[in-house]
Amino acid sequence: MKKVLGVDIGGTKIRLGVVNETGKVLSDTTIPTILPLYPYLEEQVLKMIENFPDISGIGIGTRGMVDAKTGVVTFETELEGWQGTPVKAQLEAATSLRVEINNDANCAALAEGRLGVAKDYERVVCLTVGTKLGGGFVFGGNVENGVHGGAGEVGHLILYPHGLLCGCGRQGCSEQYVSGTALKRLIDEENVIDPNTGELVIAHNLFRLASSGLPSAVTVRERFLSDFAIVISNLQAVLDMDCVVIGGGVADSADDWWEGLLAKVEPLKLKPFEIKRASFGNEAGMLGAAMLVMDDTI
Structure with a gap:
């Protein structure tokens, strides 16, 4: 073999x-x-x-x-x-x-499209939500690289024109709003205090506190998921995928936000497509x- x-x-x-x-x-x-x-x-x-x-x-x-x-x-x-x-x-x-x-x-x-949760789909978009926001496209089982190797740079789609400065030198890129780094900024902006420690909550615990009803954590969660849903919707308008796979470090806490994301994406869909959690970590x-x-x- x-x-x-x-x-x-x-x-x-x-x-x-x-x-x-x-x-x-x-x-x-x-x-x-x-x-x-x-x-x-x-x-x-x-x-x-x-x-x-x-x-x-x-x-x-x-x-x-x-x-x-x-x-x-x-x-x-x-x-x-x-x-x-x-x-x-x-x-x-x-x-x-x-x-x-x-x-x-x-x-x-490619791993998810060939072997994982998206192996039965034709047009797959994989989003990795970690420190930054990454993306990859697998169409017909093959990676879509683009002419210069730049296809899939989802984190650099401009979400808010004239918005926050990104490391790429432009303003308003989506990874400034949908990423672990973005969560940390939002936590600071909303002054989300963990009642168990009396200090700013760490990003890993943010969604759990939102699920428990902490108002400032709920505000951050809703801002984050709303922006995330718009990114996914914009990708559908361009790519017409049949499956979106979401992974990365932020996805480790998805039990506390998954249904909320699905609810925000649903009214934005132009056509049906599936959203699945990555299987390979x-x-x-x-x-x-x-x-x-x-x-x-x-």
């Missing part, structure tokens, strides 16, 4: 997994992210190949913007020295194996990276 290596590169850690064609993880290793990433990444990949010499390809998911055709990281400001790295060419030369690289949110979307990026080289269709 075919085996490939999936690599998920994050800001603090890198996950490497050997995966077979059914999506089963045969080996899983997590290492710290050490800069510069190259040649460190090459060294770690070669170690995995030594242990699994029958690996037939290497898929890599990474932060930042990627030109999937050339295999070059075209934009990444937080991993110093990573931007501009021709990852595909360098790793193929070092390993003599096929290498594909894509954005980590695209990889997470932190494993999604590594699994999706493996799927990049599982066949020749990506």
